[in-house]
Amino acid sequence: MxxxxxxxxxxxxxxxxxxxxxxxxxxxxxxxxxxxxxxxxxxxxxxxxxxxxxxxxxxxxxxxxxxxxxxxxxxxxxxxxxxxxxxxxxxxxxxxxxxNTDGSGFLRALEDHGHFSPEGRSVLIMGAGGSAKAVALALARRGAARITIANRTLRRAQGLAELIGEHGPRVEAIPLAPSEDAFVRAATACNLLVNCTTIGMKHGSDEKRSPIPAQLIPSGALVYDLVYNPPETPLLLEAARSGAATLGGLxxxxxxxxxxxxxxxxxxxxxxxxxxxxxxxxx
Ligand SMILES: NC(=O)c1ccc[n+]([C@@H]2O[C@H](COP(=O)([O-])OP(=O)(O)OC[C@H]3O[C@@H](n4cnc5c(N)ncnc54)[C@H](OP(=O)(O)O)[C@@H]3O)[C@@H](O)[C@H]2O)c1
Known part of the structure; x- marks a missing residue:
């Protein structure tokens, strides 16, 4: 049959x-x-x-x-x-x-394609929707030491931070606002920066925009964009300009x-x- x-x-x-x-x-x-x-x-x-x-x-x-x-x-x-x-x-x-295979898919790509191990590292996650939740849980369970969640709607970031806090890492919720001190501090101190927003997505309203400028991206960080279409997103282009390593969503x-x-x-x-x-x- x-x-x-x-x-x-x-x-x-x-x-x-x-x-x-x-x-x-x-x-x-x-x-x-x-x-x-x-x-x-x-x-x-x-x-x-x-x-x-x-x-x-x-x-x-x-x-x-x-x-x-x-x-x-x-x-x-x-x-x-x-x-x-x-x-x-x-x-x-x-x-x-x-x-739910989003968390395991995220981690396998991070480790096999990004050659990055989250244990003991500092992570900045941009976004607090469905994919951010799977990503944050996966990173917390894999031993990330610090996870900052930056979102346009702060209340949503706070809700996610509460959930993740139960799994071990130090967590913080901040607005997704590159001009604010809290965001600058979290960005410049992170080892891994993950975009879980729809910013940069083809056919979306923010297709041509990066959620963060090159000057806030540490050159030693890995920048992981969950957006897979286009393959080279505005964020990944900014990351490359800063000298950071990059990984797309495919x-x-x-x-x-x-x-x-x-x-x-x-x-x-x-x-x-x-x-x-x-x-x-x-x-
Ligand atoms: N590679 C993969 O396997 C994979 C898997 C899942 C998702 N994705 C991609 O990940 C992205 C997010 O998916 P999702 O399912 O998490 O979506 P979602 O649940 O709808 O969440 C969307 C997120 O984007 C933020 N956002 C949307 N427009 C924004 C703007 N103009 N400025 C700032 N923030 C904005 C939202 O902030 P608010 O809370 O303020 O609305 C929210 O945090 C999509 O592009 C999707 O294609 C890829």
């Missing part, structure tokens, strides 16, 4: 997951198709219930369904429950199990997808094949 797997979101047309996930299924000669399904919020319960069918392996979940999907599942793993969001659902014989995208693939299929994900397909799919 031919199997189905796919991604749900609203909208979903810009996703490149179908390209690199299909490449992985084909690599293993699996009789399975990866699709993109645009699901409106009011249709979510019915859609999720349909995933219990034996021909469905599971799905990836993206904006705006990552939190809403949780109440329709039979079980949620510890990581997804702590992150408060699910990006992968697995159909285990009619029971739906939720996982390896994370592929590694979080590779972890999902392994949950659905039980097979080892061909990450090099997936990365090549993902690079080719970017406009």
């Amino acid at each position: 031919s199997k189905f797997v796919g991604i749900i979101g609203y909208p979903i047309r810009h996703s490149i997951s179908p390209v690199f996930q299909q490449a992985a299924l084909d690599y293993h000669s699996m009789n399975a198709t990866y699709q993109a399904w645009e699901v409106e919020p009011q249709s979510l319960p019915e859609f999720i219930n349909g995933l219990r069918s034996p021909d469905t392996l599971g799905i990836n979940v993206t904006v705006p369904h990552k939190e809403a999907v949780m109440s329709h599942l039979d079980r949620i793993d510890e990581w997804a429950a702590t992150a408060g969001a699910v990006n992968t659902v697995v159909n285990e014989g009619g029971k739906l199990v939720g996982h 390896p994370m995208l592929v590694y979080q997808g590779a972890a999902s693939f392994e949950f659905w299929t039980g097979k080892s994900a061909p990450v090099e094949v997936m990365l090549k397909a993902a690079k080719a799919a970017l406009p």
